[in-house]
Amino acid sequence: MQLLITLVAALLSHHVEPKHQARPNVVLILCDDLGAHDLGCTGSTVIKTPHIDALRAQGMLFTQAYSSGCVCAPSRCALLTGRSLAHAQIRDNQEVANADDGTYGGQRALTAGTETIARSLQRAGYATACFGKWGLGGPGDATGHPLSQGFDRFYGFLCQRNAHNHYAAYIESDREKIVLDGNSRGVTGAQFVPDLCANEAVQWIASKAPSDAPFFVYFATNLPHLALQAPEEAVAKYLLDEVAYEGKKGYLACPKPHATYAAMVTKIDEAVGRIVRAVTDAGDLEHTIFFFTSDNGAPWELGGFDPAFFGSNKGLRGSKNSLWEGGLRVPFIASWKGHVPFASACEEPVVGYDLVPTILSMTGTRSDAVVDGVSLARVILGEAPCESLALRPPLVWENPSGAGQQAVRDGRWKLVRVQAKSVERARFELYDLGVDPLEAMDVARANPEVLARLVKVFESRTPSEVTEWNYAPIASIDAR
Template sequence: MTHTRLACSSILILGWVSACHQAPHRAAVQHDGRPNIVWFMADDLGWGELGCYGQDKIRTPRIDLLAAEGMLFEQHYSGAPVCAPARCVLMTGMHSGHAHVRGNFEIGGWGDDDGEGQLPLPEGTATLPGLLQAAGYSTCAVGKWGLGGPGTSGEPNRQGFDHWFGYLCQRQAHNQYPTHLWRNGERVDLEGNVWKNLTGKQYAHDLMADEILGWIRDNADGPFFVYVPFHIPHAAIQVPEDSLDEYDGAFDEDPPYVGDQGYLPHPTPRAAYAAMITRMDRDVGRIVDLLDELGLRDNTLVAFSSDNGPTFNGGTDSTFFESAAHFRGLKGSVYEGGLRVPLVVNWPGKVPEASRTRHLSAFQDVMPTLLEIAGVPAPDNLDGISFAPTLRSEGDQREHEALYFEFPSYGGQQAVRAGRWKLVRRQLLKAEPTIALYDMEADESEAVDVASRHPGVVKRLMGIADREHQPSEHFPFPALD
């Protein structure tokens, strides 16, 4: 295994010079008319944690501007209520009843020097970046991966990405000041950082933002696909002082977090959590500004989403921030709070400004959508449906019969969303599982179970649930298999 060392004295050793140190670029000339794609995905960011979705305590001006000048999706869903399976659905277009990864299947240990990674994607998997790469796109991913550790078939460079930098293992991403990251199969040690220390010399998010800026500059002739799975605001709550200062005294009360719910303690967790999100928002803006500087903005689709709902531990305060808005549940739950996520799509001259849509969509739809936009044929077996017609505000948008979700953890859960109806089955690994039906047109907060009033609807949605689950050797689900 190859190692490099990144000295804390100079960010320039990242491999590209940070944008703030470069001379102004003249506009890039793209010789291929196909659009560029930049897909941002936050980590554990709730539906209600952006200003454009109603947040009033956390400042997100750059993402809000993307929404104001683009399209905001009101009913977009993750692929699963936790990290790894959600990412698998996004990358493969297969919903969680068919996907290879259906939970956070951990490989290795929880220490800094233990083995790294989660269940890897198999060799030969048809992935979004792989199909774009084969069609001539330059492909880059920077952030948190979670679909295969070092040396496995799931490494990003083996799944269609020309360039990778970030955390391969989700557990390593529980520390914002890690001792190392990975670039294209090579371990990059970060001098000045100590495992599980509240502060350090090199903030991983900053390194990643600079990496993206450098890569885009070097590949500006396009077309390119840049996947940016930022690991903010996942716990631990850690942020540099300059960002924390922006929220100094912002909240009347900010009781210290002592570490009793996992991760690191923090003296001002509310301010620090908000500051993490605002710092990420700043860097979304920096990347969009670079596209403008290079003359690429009009030919680049930019999207921002989150991998699942907001978390419940590590000192985060979803009640104070109303992180899940009016929805029930949090991360790990197939209620709306765990599954419904923000999605903003911006593409000047192509996606209507200041538009909103109630179109029902989910992560499995992203792959066929982006392939259609790039002019690349999609595999026939995908579970997703392209929502490109919605982005173009055309009237020929196909609709799902239903969106299907399963999660073989947290007691065993299953959900089906079909039009106005949502079926939720929980405690499927317990002796007495529950089943409920919600009318999403009248009750988005899933407060009133109407299953007894609509037995025919329950029967129909149960049929869909039974049909969409396929057994998995890695994620046994006895109640469904």
């Protein structure tokens, strides 16, 4: 079995030479808290997403796709470095205090010289830009800034907390703080920041049109993360049953929470449409690969958000901030006009940290980065069957928040370690997702060999230098 896994891993990491003489551009679109079923092409009957649906129609939809983590910062770290959370630098949201002038402090920073996908592409001659939410450093730590991690251009939120209001009072442009006139972090304001980020992305893409150099855009929108806010004209497009949300626990009130959430997702779709149009206008559509996904599953009923109304997680167990399926399952689309089989689909499990080896392969970029993901390039391009992913190495997640969770998926099997920080209370739960996708029946006792095999995956993790991101030693399996 180990030999088979090694051979399959070698096949999936096979270097794919670009079909054009010029290396393709890459646009990576990452949403914030978007549920797996919040798009028209993934089953929503409420929310309108025609531009994203069009990307899906001319590309591949991965129907069992997972985020790299269940909350923002670690998921983004894994996405950009290709390391699972068993080995990644950032494994939870670790906040940095605000400055005396109120500037948001950011989160724990990536270390200097981290081999991000942006750095690899930049070294290979790509122009690189990040627009939207960063969350892997702050203004007080230059090493974690996007411009220090492989990006030529940054416009957006360094700190995730600043991104929690879509009418933020300021934004960062490269290393400059830009005050947004008419915005005061209220319920509404003069400038809807997600639109500003889309504007900047479109302008930057247009500015690259005269150049022969390829580009990489990381468009990390902060939508549809709470608070529930959208321009009035966007909300007015939806006439839905409503109960006004009065605002609790620090969240803003919202008179039309259903219509507002739907409008926020549609605003993502509008941004996608504008970016695709900018690429098309530059004459680069057939030379540009698009990836679309989310940083984690949809949240629970919070801040006026109603996941049951939208079917965001479609009955899956758990939500954001958990390693159950509802916290990890996300939309995942790969689209490259003329290269990806039309309206194709893959049902094998894939994960966000697969994108680094995939992008490296599809762009013909060499990198010394150590990655845990596998390249999906040959599957996406129709050069290998989806089933070739069946013997990939296991998918691994960690969530040190609270009592701690660890999880691993290998084929049909998923093992979850709960209460993982406690020697006395830690236990394993094993699920056969092939027959039990809702994780309702623990079958650990009936499958001791599978349990023992997957536990070994947990034991191979790299301890974190952050003490609270580690777990209790694994006791005897028989005792658990």
